[in-house]
Amino acid sequence: MANRFRLELPRRPRRMRRTGSLRALCCETEVRPSHLIQPLFVMDGEEAPEPIESMPGMARLSIKDLVGECRELRALGISGVALFPKLSAERKTDDGREALNPDTLVLRAIRAIKAAVPEITVITDLALDPYTLHGHDGLWDAGAQDLANDATVELLAEMAVLAAAAGVDMVAPSDMMDGRVGAIRAALDDHGFEATAIMAYSAKFASAFYGPFRDAVGSASSAGTHHLDKRTYQLNPANRREALTEVALDEAEGADVLMVKPAGPYLDIIREVREETELPLAAYQVSGEYAQIMAAAERGWLDLERCRDESLLAIRRAGADMILTYFAKAFAATFAESGDAQ
Numbered sequence: 001m002a003n004r005f006r007l008e009l010p011r012r013p014r015r016m017r018r019t020g021s022l023r024a025l026c027c028e029t030e031v032r033p034s035h036l037i038q039p040l041f042v043m044d045g046e047e048a049p050e051p052i053e054s055m056p057g058m059a060r061l062s063i064k065d066l067v068g069e070c071r072e073l074r075a076l077g078i079s080g081v082a083l084f085p086k087l088s089a090e091r092k093t094d095d096g097r098e099a100l101n102p103d104t105l106v107l108r109a110i111r112a113i114k115a116a117v118p119e120i121t122v123i124t125d126l127a128l129d130p131y132t133l134h135g136h137d138g139l140w141d142a143g144a145q146d147l148a149n150d151a152t153v154e155l156l157a158e159m160a161v162l163a164a165a166a167g168v169d170m171v172a173p174s175d176m177m178d179g180r181v182g183a184i185r186a187a188l189d190d191h192g193f194e195a196t197a198i199m200a201y202s203a204k205f206a207s208a209f210y211g212p213f214r215d216a217v218g219s220a221s222s223a224g225t226h227h228l229d230k231r232t233y234q235l236n237p238a239n240r241r242e243a244l245t246e247v248a249l250d251e252a253e254g255a256d257v258l259m260v261k262p263a264g265p266y267l268d269i270i271r272e273v274r275e276e277t278e279l280p281l282a283a284y285q286v287s288g289e290y291a292q293i294m295a296a297a298e299r300g301w302l303d304l305e306r307c308r309d310e311s312l313l314a315i316r317r318a319g320a321d322m323i324l325t326y327f328a329k330a331f332a333a334t335f336a337e338s339g340d341a342q
């Protein structure tokens with residue numbers, strides 16, 4: 001029996017959602033492995049991978065395993081890796097001087113990857129947190145009870161030159177000191193590294209979602225807790241306009257790529273930055289965002305793959321060109337299996 005109730009509608013948007021191929025034709029956003037950067041943790045020695053408890057599926061790797069991992073990631077179509085060293089406690093000091101050791105772990109890792117898998121983009125953080133006993137990103141001024149901005153920047157610029165000499169493609173200052181991008185650009189250029197790019201952690205918020213990462217690199221342990229207060233340098237999560245100021249400064253100082261971090265809870269900031277600048281934009285889906293999805297999936301409360309893919313899609317839709325995500329490899333592996341279907 002024909003239904004007599006009929007709406008007179010000028011538009012019926014559901015028409016274009018009726019079949020898979022119609023939906024595919026109308027799809028506005030996509031995530032591909034080439035958009036992704038896999039963060040990786042590297043450790044000294046030749047031991048087997050050391051699983052990171054608060055980040056299921058992630059482990060600290062020896063340099064040898066790291067190189068193998070980069071080969072696999074590249075074969076899966078992943079564009080880049082971001083390296084984070086986990087130093088043993090005896091290498092850490094209050095002034096983080098190990099960061100300037102020309103043979104320090106992360107520099108050996110860069111050289112090894114660039115020798116074996118030169119096509120993959122290698123990125124390293126510029127910040128002192130893996131190297132300092134206190135776990136802060138810069139030099140601690142006990143009198144001021146704060147980081148010493150300019151002295152830290154001087155060190156970061158030296159770290160940048162060392163990383164560039166080791167063959168890194170992009171250096172990523174993650175410290176949030178004032179003026180660091182300009183100083184790093186000048187130091188790189190002075191040493192003939194005009195081709196080394198700067199991916200600036202421009203809008204990096206003082207987020208509680210970094211907890212698992214601090215376990216992974218051991219930067220939380222000296223404080224005896226997950227929580228290390230970085231609010232004198234990282235942004236207040238309440239502040240939008242201040243984030244845009246930071247972004248504008250990094251662009252003016254010569255950043256090649258801007259970044260918003262974390263990603264999921266800051267989609268509005270990603271969108272605003274996208275509209276303010278023509279530069280490539282990165283977003284970092286941080287350790288806590290990863291841990292949330294993994295934990296709920298382990299309990300059977302969320303569908304891992306679908307939530308993972310949706311979280312990445314949302315970050316792209318907000319306006320990010322590239323995403324640093326711990327899901328990079330797993331995403332690329334299922335992408336390869338399922339062909340292009342999204």
Ligand code: PBG
Pocket residue numbers: 125127129137174175209210211212213214230285286287288
């Ligand atoms: C260190 C750094 C952090 C992250 C990347 N670089 C932690 C912090 O600022 O305390 C966080 C990454 C993550 O949580 O996945 N400067």
